[in-house]
Amino acid sequence: MNCEKCEKDANLLVILPLHRPDGCLNTIACLECAKKSGVYCLKHKKPHLGFDDGTTVCIYCIEAEVEQHRVELTDLVNTEIFSQIDEASIERYYAWLADVNVKVGEINKTAGIRAIVTLALRRRVEPKAVIEAIKNEGLDIILPPQYRLDPS
Ligand SMILES: [Zn+2]
Ligand SMILES: [Zn+2]
Numbered sequence: 001m002n003c004e005k006c007e008k009d010a011n012l013l014v015i016l017p018l019h020r021p022d023g024c025l026n027t028i029a030c031l032e033c034a035k036k037s038g039v040y041c042l043k044h045k046k047p048h049l050g051f052d053d054g055t056t057v058c059i060y061c062i063e064a065e066v067e068q069h070r071v072e073l074t075d076l077v078n079t080e081i082f083s084q085i086d087e088a089s090i091e092r093y094y095a096w097l098a099d100v101n102v103k104v105g106e107i108n109k110t111a112g113i114r115a116i117v118t119l120a121l122r123r124r125v126e127p128k129a130v131i132e133a134i135k136n137e138g139l140d141i142i143l144p145p146q147y148r149l150d151p152s
Contacts, residue, residue: 003030005037016040017050025050055122065117066110069127073113076131081139088149089139096147115142 003010004020010030016039018027034040039048041058048056082090093112100111116134119142120127133141140148 001028003028003033005029005033014040014047016047017056019054051122057118057121061121062114062118065121065127066114069117070110070113073116073127073131074109076128077109077112077116080131081134084135085139092143092147092149093139096143112142118142 001010001013002008003013004027006029008030010032012031013028014031014034016027016029016034016037017025018029018037018039019025020027029037034047035042039050039056040046041048041061044058044060046058046060048058050056097109097111116127116130119133120130123130130142138149140150145151
């Protein structure tokens with residue numbers, strides 16, 4: 001099969017979350033093109049996961065960042081966000097957290113931290129910048145659409 005970027009025949013092809021002009025959401029590329037694409041993690045040697053808005057992130061980087069920032073972010077969520085955000089938002093946040101915890105059997109707040117880290121990596125900013133963004137734009141920016149006040 002040929003690489004859809006350089007059109008060379010390659011033994012190893014990876015699926016990249018790059019939208020094609022024909023509307024297809026993925027591009028099949030050789031390793032050389034993948035490495036240059038910006039949507040392939042060089043550290044973990046894996047293609048990124050793509051989102052509807054075109055942003056991408058390496059899921060292995062998410063988990064590494066969650067571990068690295070867990071204590072700091074848990075603290076910031078408690079002190080910076082829960083003290084400032086309206087109660088209705090916090091209720092939606094906990095409704096989502098409860099659903100996630102049932103699904104993955106996780107009885108803690110990791111999903112919230114993971115959502116912050118994921119958005120930080122998608123926006124290519126520090127997790128702390130997402131805390132600031134939540135303070136300005138509301139908690140809904142880290143919630144899946146169906147848990148937002150305005151699900152559209
Ligand atoms: Zn190629
Ligand atoms: Zn990675």
